[in-house]
Amino acid sequence: AAETVKIGFLDPLSGPFANVGDAGYKHFKYAADMINAQGGDQRFEIVPFDSKLSVSESLIHLKNAIDQGIRFMTHGTGSNISGALIEAISKHNERNPDQQVLYLNYSAVDPALTNEGCSFWHFRFDSHSDMKLAAITDYIKDQKNIKKVYLINQDYVFGHAVRDASIAMLKAKRPDIEIAGDTLHPIGKVKDFSPYIAMIKASGADAVITGNFGSDMSLLVKAGKSAGLNVQYFTFYAGGIGSVPAIGEAGVGHVKQVTEWHNNLWFEENKPDDEKYFMGYNRKYGGEGKAPFFFLRIRTMMEMMDKAIKKAGSADAKNVAYALEGMTHKTPYGTVTMQASDHQLIQPLYISTLSNAGTKTVKYDVENTGFGWKTDKRIEADATAMPTTCKMEKPAR
Amino acid sequence: MLEYIFFSTINSLLYGMLLFMLSSGLTLIFSMMGILNFAHASFFMLGAYFAYQISQFVGFWPGLVIAPLLVGVLGALVERYGLRSVHKHGHVAELLFTVGLAYLIEEIVMLIWGRNAVPYQIPNILDFALVNILGTDLSAYRVFMLVVSIGMFIFLFLVLTRSRIGLIIQAALTHPDGVSTLGHNVPGVFMLVFGGGSALAGLAGVIGGNYLITEPSMAAHLGPIVFVVIVVGGMGSLTGAFIASLLLGAIQTFAVGVQVSLSDLLALFGLTPEPSGLLKDFLRIQISHTGPILPYLFMVLMLIFRPKGLMGKRET
Amino acid sequence: MSLPAVKLTDVYKSFGKSRIINRVNLEINTGERHAVIGPNGAGKSTLFNLISGFYPVSSGRIELKGREITNLSSHQINRRGLSRSFQVTNIFPKMSVFENIRCALLWTTGYRYSFWHLCGRLKRLNEKAEELLEKISMTERRHVPAGLLAYAEQRALEIGVTIAGDADVILLDEPTAGMSRSETERAVSLIREVTESKTLIMVEHDMSVVFDLADRISVLVYGEIITTDSPDNIRNNTRVQEAYLGKESA
Amino acid sequence: MLEIKDLHAFYGRSHILQGVDIHIDKGQIVSLLGRNGVGRSTTCKAVMGLVPARGSIRYQGEEIVGLKPHLVARKGIGFVPEDRWIFPGLTVLQNLQLGLKSRKQKGRWEIKDVFTMFPNLKIRRDVQGGLISGGEKQMLTICRTLMGDPDFIMIDEPTEGLAPMLVEQLAGLIKEIAQRGVSVLLVEQKLSIALKISSRLYIMGHGRIVFEGTPEDLKTNQTVRKEWLEV
Amino acid sequence: MKKKDKKGFFMWSKHGLWIAAMLIVIILPFFFRSGFSRSMLSQIGIAIIFALSYNMLLGQAGLLSFGHAVFYGLGGFFTIHILNTVSNGVITIPLELLPLAGGFGAVIVGLVFGWLSTERAGTPFALISLGIGELIAASSLMFPSFFGGEQGISGDRMTVFALTGIRFGKQITIYYLIAFWAFLSIVLMYLLTQTPLGRLANAVRDNPERASFIGYNPHWVRTLQYALAAFFAGIAGGLFAVNYEIVTAETVGFIPSGNVLMMTYIGGVGHFFGPILGAVLVTFMQLSLANMTHAWLIYFGLLFIGMVIWAPSGIAGIIMLHEPVWKAKLMKRLIPSYALAVFPALILFLGTVMFIEISYHLSLSVDPTAPMHLFGIHFRAQSLFPWGITVFLILIGFGLLQRAIKRVRQSWGEVNLIMKKESS
Numbered sequence A: 001a002a003e004t005v006k007i008g009f010l011d012p013l014s015g016p017f018a019n020v021g022d023a024g025y026k027h028f029k030y031a032a033d034m035i036n037a038q039g040g041d042q043r044f045e046i047v048p049f050d051s052k053l054s055v056s057e058s059l060i061h062l063k064n065a066i067d068q069g070i071r072f073m074t075h076g077t078g079s080n081i082s083g084a085l086i087e088a089i090s091k092h093n094e095r096n097p098d099q100q101v102l103y104l105n106y107s108a109v110d111p112a113l114t115n116e117g118c119s120f121w122h123f124r125f126d127s128h129s130d131m132k133l134a135a136i137t138d139y140i141k142d143q144k145n146i147k148k149v150y151l152i153n154q155d156y157v158f159g160h161a162v163r164d165a166s167i168a169m170l171k172a173k174r175p176d177i178e179i180a181g182d183t184l185h186p187i188g189k190v191k192d193f194s195p196y197i198a199m200i201k202a203s204g205a206d207a208v209i210t211g212n213f214g215s216d217m218s219l220l221v222k223a224g225k226s227a228g229l230n231v232q233y234f235t236f237y238a239g240g241i242g243s244v245p246a247i248g249e250a251g252v253g254h255v256k257q258v259t260e261w262h263n264n265l266w267f268e269e270n271k272p273d274d275e276k277y278f279m280g281y282n283r284k285y286g287g288e289g290k291a292p293f294f295f296l297r298i299r300t301m302m303e304m305m306d307k308a309i310k311k312a313g314s315a316d317a318k319n320v321a322y323a324l325e326g327m328t329h330k331t332p333y334g335t336v337t338m339q340a341s342d343h344q345l346i347q348p349l350y351i352s353t354l355s356n357a358g359t360k361t362v363k364y365d366v367e368n369t370g371f372g373w374k375t376d377k378r379i380e381a382d383a384t385a386m387p388t389t390c391k392m393e394k395p396a397r
Numbered sequence B: 001m002l003e004y005i006f007f008s009t010i011n012s013l014l015y016g017m018l019l020f021m022l023s024s025g026l027t028l029i030f031s032m033m034g035i036l037n038f039a040h041a042s043f044f045m046l047g048a049y050f051a052y053q054i055s056q057f058v059g060f061w062p063g064l065v066i067a068p069l070l071v072g073v074l075g076a077l078v079e080r081y082g083l084r085s086v087h088k089h090g091h092v093a094e095l096l097f098t099v100g101l102a103y104l105i106e107e108i109v110m111l112i113w114g115r116n117a118v119p120y121q122i123p124n125i126l127d128f129a130l131v132n133i134l135g136t137d138l139s140a141y142r143v144f145m146l147v148v149s150i151g152m153f154i155f156l157f158l159v160l161t162r163s164r165i166g167l168i169i170q171a172a173l174t175h176p177d178g179v180s181t182l183g184h185n186v187p188g189v190f191m192l193v194f195g196g197g198s199a200l201a202g203l204a205g206v207i208g209g210n211y212l213i214t215e216p217s218m219a220a221h222l223g224p225i226v227f228v229v230i231v232v233g234g235m236g237s238l239t240g241a242f243i244a245s246l247l248l249g250a251i252q253t254f255a256v257g258v259q260v261s262l263s264d265l266l267a268l269f270g271l272t273p274e275p276s277g278l279l280k281d282f283l284r285i286q287i288s289h290t291g292p293i294l295p296y297l298f299m300v301l302m303l304i305f306r307p308k309g310l311m312g313k314r315e316t
Numbered sequence C: 001m002s003l004p005a006v007k008l009t010d011v012y013k014s015f016g017k018s019r020i021i022n023r024v025n026l027e028i029n030t031g032e033r034h035a036v037i038g039p040n041g042a043g044k045s046t047l048f049n050l051i052s053g054f055y056p057v058s059s060g061r062i063e064l065k066g067r068e069i070t071n072l073s074s075h076q077i078n079r080r081g082l083s084r085s086f087q088v089t090n091i092f093p094k095m096s097v098f099e100n101i102r103c104a105l106l107w108t109t110g111y112r113y114s115f116w117h118l119c120g121r122l123k124r125l126n127e128k129a130e131e132l133l134e135k136i137s138m139t140e141r142r143h144v145p146a147g148l149l150a151y152a153e154q155r156a157l158e159i160g161v162t163i164a165g166d167a168d169v170i171l172l173d174e175p176t177a178g179m180s181r182s183e184t185e186r187a188v189s190l191i192r193e194v195t196e197s198k199t200l201i202m203v204e205h206d207m208s209v210v211f212d213l214a215d216r217i218s219v220l221v222y223g224e225i226i227t228t229d230s231p232d233n234i235r236n237n238t239r240v241q242e243a244y245l246g247k248e249s250a
Numbered sequence D: 001m002l003e004i005k006d007l008h009a010f011y012g013r014s015h016i017l018q019g020v021d022i023h024i025d026k027g028q029i030v031s032l033l034g035r036n037g038v039g040r041s042t043t044c045k046a047v048m049g050l051v052p053a054r055g056s057i058r059y060q061g062e063e064i065v066g067l068k069p070h071l072v073a074r075k076g077i078g079f080v081p082e083d084r085w086i087f088p089g090l091t092v093l094q095n096l097q098l099g100l101k102s103r104k105q106k107g108r109w110e111i112k113d114v115f116t117m118f119p120n121l122k123i124r125r126d127v128q129g130g131l132i133s134g135g136e137k138q139m140l141t142i143c144r145t146l147m148g149d150p151d152f153i154m155i156d157e158p159t160e161g162l163a164p165m166l167v168e169q170l171a172g173l174i175k176e177i178a179q180r181g182v183s184v185l186l187v188e189q190k191l192s193i194a195l196k197i198s199s200r201l202y203i204m205g206h207g208r209i210v211f212e213g214t215p216e217d218l219k220t221n222q223t224v225r226k227e228w229l230e231v
Numbered sequence E: 001m002k003k004k005d006k007k008g009f010f011m012w013s014k015h016g017l018w019i020a021a022m023l024i025v026i027i028l029p030f031f032f033r034s035g036f037s038r039s040m041l042s043q044i045g046i047a048i049i050f051a052l053s054y055n056m057l058l059g060q061a062g063l064l065s066f067g068h069a070v071f072y073g074l075g076g077f078f079t080i081h082i083l084n085t086v087s088n089g090v091i092t093i094p095l096e097l098l099p100l101a102g103g104f105g106a107v108i109v110g111l112v113f114g115w116l117s118t119e120r121a122g123t124p125f126a127l128i129s130l131g132i133g134e135l136i137a138a139s140s141l142m143f144p145s146f147f148g149g150e151q152g153i154s155g156d157r158m159t160v161f162a163l164t165g166i167r168f169g170k171q172i173t174i175y176y177l178i179a180f181w182a183f184l185s186i187v188l189m190y191l192l193t194q195t196p197l198g199r200l201a202n203a204v205r206d207n208p209e210r211a212s213f214i215g216y217n218p219h220w221v222r223t224l225q226y227a228l229a230a231f232f233a234g235i236a237g238g239l240f241a242v243n244y245e246i247v248t249a250e251t252v253g254f255i256p257s258g259n260v261l262m263m264t265y266i267g268g269v270g271h272f273f274g275p276i277l278g279a280v281l282v283t284f285m286q287l288s289l290a291n292m293t294h295a296w297l298i299y300f301g302l303l304f305i306g307m308v309i310w311a312p313s314g315i316a317g318i319i320m321l322h323e324p325v326w327k328a329k330l331m332k333r334l335i336p337s338y339a340l341a342v343f344p345a346l347i348l349f350l351g352t353v354m355f356i357e358i359s360y361h362l363s364l365s366v367d368p369t370a371p372m373h374l375f376g377i378h379f380r381a382q383s384l385f386p387w388g389i390t391v392f393l394i395l396i397g398f399g400l401l402q403r404a405i406k407r408v409r410q411s412w413g414e415v416n417l418i419m420k421k422e423s424s
């Protein structure tokens, strides 16, 4: 008989950030559908929980999930919640050895989670922000026309991390580059970025590195366009769900992102299988492309979980964790590895630029906007790996 | 440097007028009816979404007229069938009603237009650089926004000074029966004003929606700042709101350029403490980091030390 | 001679450009019942507002029982033993009659801002409140929220709240306005009773009440005291008749 | 001019007016007397449409029961409430201006007439209504209603809080109002004034009219006065 | 004599209520055994303290605050910092008493903010609280050493020694700790309403001007009341810290501030127990309604607006409306009309739920093309048929409800009449 493995999906499913959680949930469902459709006696079921982006509610829902016999939790939105989940799950597993739970992180990129804050019970399937930044600076290293870089970030931990790492990495990789400016601004409070644009303009920078997301990201680019600012934006989240429609034409040719996937990769690397996969998603869950496929890593994660449970021989959290450690997996775009030392997935990354879509080289657009991503550079998986400070306590097998 | 100051001045002016535009409808409603309308930003959002939808069919310009009218009618209906029955329970109840309304509008917007941002973009004819001064573009659309917000100011100014609507409502807040026995249709006037305020919010939405981002959370984003404007300006004073907008625009714009932190200041006096913990965070913060939250500080200080606001005639 | 209960020296008050109180000098003896009369808008209520600390004076000096109280805030003046009522009824509308009285007693009974005493357990306080209720004959209505009382009852409660703190100087501003004849008579006897051995200053337009109650009368016209005298002399004073009483009452 | 027939009014469950009949002719001053709480103010409010009422109120031949207050006012009925309803945030002048039904309205009274009648108001024209003295408020509320140029005016307890001299002046004003062709319904406590200026009197008791007649009738009728006016 | 008897009975019935409440609190976890429901109960306990403390401002002192969570959150942070200090062995405080750290920390901040913001009540106060709330929320991310940045500050309660010797690992133990503090706080807050300060808070709310003429400085009364409210909010925050072992910046933010306002208002500000009802209902709705439907915010918004329009005195207000009827033993006259109203109300409710769920399914669900199921029935949302039923239900429900409400009014009229006759 088929054995059902339940995965608890915890993310905002109502309220202003529901779009993010909603997209994640659909990806998981689709990935589960695809695995289940292959037959076999192992089936996945995704059980959604609404985190409402609140730590306390998330922790209550964690209990709720455990009550329902769920032993695998996945979550992506809100570093505050991921930190709390790691803590809570570690304590829970220690206090309740018979109900151990695994936390599968598909999107929270705070480097600490796989460094000083690492845990045996946590696996990250997204590259963390330092890795992404390393990719960006690797790219910048070869761009000789970039002479001055401006850093603009949100004034909180993630923004600080991006800023500090940018300074350090640029210094190491391109000592000749001048940091023309470095600004932090309160998160989500700026309505008009024109003053910041004026600063950037005055500094004479030709590139901007920003960890901004959401409206802080889109508004920045729009304000730049309206003042005729001509720079390259190196971003983490310009391709995030809903961002391209918000940025619109203002970003074309200026905005770059670092991701593990975008919807023209299959074309550039000639992987029609992948096209079939994500177009299937777009037809079923993507609302005719309005909320298209985005997270390749969710596919990767589900496939690796499938393998790991089979390998472990049971859906027991600890055994699955050991099975995941060090596992390699072939994705359409190369082999990825789950590092045993810190439970960080090592995967290839891409720098891409927002371009007009529908051309020969840029086949698909995103979210029906007419704009799509075009790869500038592929960074091989190995090159993205970073040293870790993780000292993991592992339970006895 | 000169260039920077020049542009910051222009930016602060433009930003100030944007703030004024966002808060003008609220100024009308708050100063006349005394209602802290938490749904104001929601009406603003509706204006943006309506304009987006209309522009899909007939283009931007008809939307500029139709969308605010629709929002105005909606506002009037809200007053007629909601607020009016709440009015007798006092300002707190009114305010809570608008809080609930804001919740509901956000959800309804998501139901209709989905959870993601809609691609509501600046119309093509206005999407060009009007002038290029010293290497920086001044986009035509920003100038257009400036013109409209000045128009709104003049319109409101005329309404407030040339009509007795303001007097009637102010009087009706204390003795509604007294006003009606003098022959004034109090409920009608309330409906008109609330509808008018909503329409102004809608207009701001049409114009601001594409300059900012039209998404379901835009209301929550803009909510508090509009209160700051009217409070700092002073209750019942349009000119106050106008000046406050410009002032807040200037504060925020110029703060961005001041990259001075407390520890820099101390260093000026030869002090270089190296504290840890909270104090370190405190010393680290530069004025430029705080720009967007300075208005709130300003508002709190204003309320504590000069509750009338800049130009207010009476206390809030 | 004992100190005057209230003494005003060269008191001026202006609102903007208009001078409302124009050099008022007034001494009110301890234990007397003093009425202030004058045409509408003469500044009687303003004078009360100055004495009770509701408005600051523009210049001049006010003393209460020999101690200066000029420009103290109203609660400070109240704590020194001066209490007032208002021309427009001014009570705690949502609280019961009993609570109104009890609250008014709290400061002088010494409980101040206490949050470690339970009102229900404070015997002395409750007894005092009961007594006072009895005095203003509202024991029956003790549980009624004050805002729902009939007009005359509210005025009585207003007086009750005013005298509750046991202040020895009491200011009443038109205590009988809006009352019918019979209610007025009842109110007068109440006032007479509760201000026994206290200093009373009152403003009133009802001449029968004034002549009935007052030991001395001051006439305030356009912010100036034109005369202070005994009721009989006031009645016959031609200037007063001209300025205030009119021919009929003369 | 005004004809009230079998008027009933309720506050919640309590039946305040239990069939009131009053009629007033053009240019007449009619007084409505009675003890505290018998329903005189309620009668005025019922006419104004401020309390829901049943029965018939015909004004110049037209049925006005159930009309909204502002429509009643626009028909030419003025009301001076006993609570005065001065708008505290507006200046004296603005209070007066609100009395005008439209900005351009011209009637029997103008603001400058008011200021000559009551010089106090002129001095205080820019002071907020909430700050002026009690007596000034009383003058203001009457004048504000006059600004609307009513053809029929109901004045509720106008002498409350007025100095004796002003009471006389007020009596004169009411007479003048009537002389300008405005009918007056005067609700008063002070019998002396009512007797002096009104052409007819009604006395109310327990929500009904218990006496109707001329001042002379009332002066001679001791029993009515005993039973319905004194305690 | 008679009077005394009555009072004695009253006292007993009052204490009886407290005792009954205590018993319920003790046995509740035996009925709710799952970790989820026990966590929910714990959260409800915290919410009750928080909501009651909020009502010390809104209900008792007439101060509408938009930033009460500042004290909730700060209380949490104080507690978790102390917890960590205790864990590190710098000081020793038993775990059971840690929430007090939150309370005392909050009281100090409360005195400062209270003094600054309560010079005037009404709108100025509301706006100052909004501003302070915004400021603290915005700066919480800028001061990572105290607020811990986005990650917040976490701790481990198991490392702190417990006075009672209990090991506070399992949720049930924490539940009882919270229940204890909640009970204590409820009693204390109730008693506070009976103190001179509590009474004066009411007086100042009703008429601050008059209060200053009976010797009180309204500003000071408000400040003290504000600080005391902050104290209890701080305790609630402290319990939060102990319960979740983590405190993040979101706890000082707008969402908990808004939530507590809603709880208190929905429960009813006019009665002491109102906020308790509100806290229970709203917390329950937020935690379990969200599991049933992702459209829960719509229901929540509708409920809230409905309450503001039709029941501004909250659930407690509705209940207390019936108190005199109950005492007069006249409930039986109301019940038939209520029973009659239940059916149309249900129909209307059903129709509304269908309307919302179908719209939601079509527009925001994971897979709009999939058949949807509601009340155990499966159907296709795209077809016209369910829409027809929905509209039909809403119209019928609405129409019938109108008539039923008329009936209810009528019976209320009769009841009032009888009560009036009896009293006079």
Ligand SMILES: Nc1ncnc2c1ncn2[C@@H]1O[C@H](COP(=O)(O)OP(=O)(O)OP(=O)(O)O)[C@@H](O)[C@H]1O
Binding pocket: C015, C020, C038, C039, C040, C041, C042, C043, C044, C045, C046, C047, C087, D120, D124, D127, D131, D132, D133, D134, D135, D136, D161
């Ligand atoms: N705050 C103020 N600002 C401006 N003018 C004021 C203020 N308060 C009072 N006045 C004016 O001062 C004058 C005196 O007012 P006050 O209330 O003292 O009169 P009063 O003698 O009590 O008269 P009444 O018998 O009519 O009550 C009035 O003309 C009033 O308009």
Ligand SMILES: Nc1ncnc2c1ncn2[C@@H]1O[C@H](COP(=O)(O)OP(=O)(O)OP(=O)(O)O)[C@@H](O)[C@H]1O
Binding pocket: C151, D011, D012, D014, D016, D034, D035, D036, D037, D038, D039, D040, D041, D042, D043, D082
């Ligand atoms: N809003 C109200 N709700 C309930 N009862 C009311 C209300 N207003 C007045 N009443 C009652 O109606 C009755 C008549 O009131 P009304 O004001 O008409 O009396 P009045 O004859 O004008 O007396 P007064 O001398 O007090 O002005 C009184 O018994 C009063 O208690």
Ligand SMILES: [Mg+2]
Binding pocket: C044, C045, C046, C087, D133, D134, D135
């Ligand atoms: Mg006076």
Ligand SMILES: [Mg+2]
Binding pocket: D040, D041, D042, D082, D156
């Ligand atoms: Mg009356």
